[in-house]
Amino acid sequence: MYTHPTYDRLRTLHLIGMLHALEHQERHPEVAAMPFLERLGILLDAEWSLRDQKRLQSRLRAARLKQPATLEDLDWQGSRRFDRSLLQSLASDDWIRQHRNVLVLGPTGVGKTYIACALGHQACRDGYHVLYQRLPRLLSDLEIAHADGRYPKLLQRLSKIDLLILDDWGLEILTDRSRHDLLEILDDRYQTGSTLVTSQLPVEHWHDSIGDPTLADAILDRLIHNAYRLTIDGESMRKKQRLTPTAQSA
Numbered sequence: 001m002y003t004h005p006t007y008d009r010l011r012t013l014h015l016i017g018m019l020h021a022l023e024h025q026e027r028h029p030e031v032a033a034m035p036f037l038e039r040l041g042i043l044l045d046a047e048w049s050l051r052d053q054k055r056l057q058s059r060l061r062a063a064r065l066k067q068p069a070t071l072e073d074l075d076w077q078g079s080r081r082f083d084r085s086l087l088q089s090l091a092s093d094d095w096i097r098q099h100r101n102v103l104v105l106g107p108t109g110v111g112k113t114y115i116a117c118a119l120g121h122q123a124c125r126d127g128y129h130v131l132y133q134r135l136p137r138l139l140s141d142l143e144i145a146h147a148d149g150r151y152p153k154l155l156q157r158l159s160k161i162d163l164l165i166l167d168d169w170g171l172e173i174l175t176d177r178s179r180h181d182l183l184e185i186l187d188d189r190y191q192t193g194s195t196l197v198t199s200q201l202p203v204e205h206w207h208d209s210i211g212d213p214t215l216a217d218a219i220l221d222r223l224i225h226n227a228y229r230l231t232i233d234g235e236s237m238r239k240k241q242r243l244t245p246t247a248q249s250a
């Protein structure tokens, strides 16, 4: 470990990226021949990329993505059918900048959550604040928040998220309070944030599944008119995983 006062200063100032880069330069005397500004630039780049990485890790932790999915790791093989060019265009952050929504639709196990988490991961990399929630869990959290007085704070927190992922839409019957909560959330986010919803239920059934026609109109008006729809068809990936030798031995 280097003991020069400059190292102590860098440590005290929490310039850890610069500190490591400087230690690296000291171990490689050939760097001494480089112009001062170039050496300084390397130190600053090291600090910048360390901070960038830390910010990404903190956004990923806060996002609570259910699966460690990335678009690079996405398995494009198999029998599943979906609009690949749409998915590729969603990999850019245009839809989030324009506050548009995404609906990921298809039967159980086709990878809706996986794709939602991969898009969430990409959004974190692009610098956005993301939150993943299963809709039934979020609605029950809101129910508790009504009782213990956290409701306004929770709603405010949700309204500040750039990309809110609501997994498993339409799985459960909504109570009257849940319908109102959903409307509050989507109204706060309308034209100010993006919402990604996954559902096994075809969109044509969403209106009936909400249970109150007036609230259903208001909720869906805020959610689906500006939404991209990614429909996945095919066999469950879980079935495929059960058949692979690694899954069998696990």
Ligand SMILES: Nc1ncnc2c1ncn2[C@@H]1O[C@H](COP(=O)(O)OP(=O)(O)OP(=O)(O)O)[C@@H](O)[C@H]1O
Pocket (backbone or CB within 6 Å): 067, 073, 074, 075, 076, 106, 107, 108, 109, 110, 111, 112, 113, 114, 115, 168, 198, 200, 237, 238
């Ligand atoms: N594109 C993919 N690449 C790699 N693994 C995948 C992919 N899609 C899905 N998987 C894996 O397949 C399994 C099922 O996927 P997932 O949970 O995303 O399906 P789902 O459509 O959301 O299911 P459900 O509707 O039941 O919630 C998971 O273990 C997931 O990790």
